[in-house]
Amino acid sequence: MSAKEKAKAKAEQIIGKAVQKTAHMRGDKNTEAKGAALGARGKARERKEKGKDFFKK
Helix, strand or coil: CCHHHHHHHHHHHHHHHHHHHHHHHHCCHHHHHHHHHHHHHHHHHHHHHHHHHHHHC
């Protein structure tokens, strides 16, 4: 997993979780869903990169 892609995946997860929690406290369901989607995209990116690394070995 390249360091750049790994950092990008973690950043998406962290930002998504922060947006989700902030929106939840404010009661904004639309933004909360967007934060959850961003976090899920970060997790998917991380899994993709780990899969690529697995097959390189």
